[in-house]
Amino acid sequence: MGVERQLPGFVTSKLSTAVNWARKFSLFQYPFVTACCGMEYMAVACNRYDISRFGAEIPRFSPRQADLLWVVGTVNHKLAPFLARIYDQISDPKWVLSFGVCASTGGFYDNYATVQGIDKIIPVDVYIPGCPPRPEQVIDALIMLQEKIAREDWEEHYDRAPAIEVPA
Amino acid sequence: MSQNALKKLKTKFKAAVVDSHERLGNETAIVSREKLLEVCQWLFSDEKMAFDMLSDVTAVDYQNRQPRYEVVYHLYSTTQKHRLRLRVPVEEGQESVPSVAGIWRAANWGEREVFDMFGIRFEGHVDMRRILLYDEFVGHPLRKDYPVQKSQPRMDLRSPERDAVEEFRHFYQDRNRPA
Numbered sequence: 001m002g003v004e005r006q007l008p009g010f011v012t013s014k015l016s017t018a019v020n021w022a023r024k025f026s027l028f029q030y031p032f033v034t035a036c037c038g039m040e041y042m043a044v045a046c047n048r049y050d051i052s053r054f055g056a057e058i059p060r061f062s063p064r065q066a067d068l069l070w071v072v073g074t075v076n077h078k079l080a081p082f083l084a085r086i087y088d089q090i091s092d093p094k095w096v097l098s099f100g101v102c103a104s105t106g107g108f109y110d111n112y113a114t115v116q117g118i119d120k121i122i123p124v125d126v127y128i129p130g131c132p133p134r135p136e137q138v139i140d141a142l143i144m145l146q147e148k149i150a151r152e153d154w155e156e157h158y159d160r161a162p163a164i165e166v167p168a
Numbered sequence: 169m170s171q172n173a174l175k176k177l178k179t180k181f182k183a184a185v186v187d188s189h190e191r192l193g194n195e196t197a198i199v200s201r202e203k204l205l206e207v208c209q210w211l212f213s214d215e216k217m218a219f220d221m222l223s224d225v226t227a228v229d230y231q232n233r234q235p236r237y238e239v240v241y242h243l244y245s246t247t248q249k250h251r252l253r254l255r256v257p258v259e260e261g262q263e264s265v266p267s268v269a270g271i272w273r274a275a276n277w278g279e280r281e282v283f284d285m286f287g288i289r290f291e292g293h294v295d296m297r298r299i300l301l302y303d304e305f306v307g308h309p310l311r312k313d314y315p316v317q318k319s320q321p322r323m324d325l326r327s328p329e330r331d332a333v334e335e336f337r338h339f340y341q342d343r344n345r346p347a
Contacts, residue, residue, distance in 0.1 A: 077302075077322055078300075080321065080322055081323045084323060111316060111319075112314065112315075114319075115319075115321075115329075116319075116329045119326065120321075120327060120329060122326075123326075164323065
């Protein structure tokens, strides 16, 4: 538009683009690790694959301080309400990554105990297949999530319904 | 060594040991429910037997057989280095066995798990309630007549589980099982 040329030191952009750019490179994660996929999550987080290159550096073990929920491993019906509670405790904007087949679909645990995919409980942004997924797949999913965040309408998170209906 | 233990058990408790076998080196005695405590007490305290470790308590559901269930105890002696398995037949309709948690403390949680999964109660157990599943759960999932995929969600799901898969259940249902 030529504004930059006339006013050196200024950059023009859409507000949503700027906000989304900030959001996608500062993903504070809450690892909800329940099963063997956790080892692969650690591999991704450690220096060989190093997800801090993508701004998803620090795991936060309090949902209040996180905005990306990693559900890593099998979730059973006994655990389901607690996962939903943790999802609700994360303040908006928030995203969910489903790590591995068990979290995504229940995997081969097609039985009385296992939730057939965490999307029965909470909304999911990106699913990662694999049992367990390779770190490359996880990084691919993280980049997909960043691309998704970049496309978002930045007010989209304002009126999201909670997973658990709390009686007034 | 384990053969000796089984032999001794059989001579000592002729009436209690209903049957026994040594297939594949697994010395096993089938013990009647009424005599279980007496047998276990002897296996634990006798010097030559000295079964001081209860490796596992579990159960089997044979469904179409009479008696339907069997509770299985795996015993090991850390001093004599021998092993023994006890199997206790349990009739359908009267699913209860005396608790051996007073002899081996390890039986406490094992018996609770058997109760949780098979619904077999252990008389004299101090804390007979579910250990793995939640209290709202109805039924016992490792019984063969419990539907394989029947889940009991604790909260409202965003979409119903396996609505499509249930239709195909009859394709892989056991043919020997009454429909």
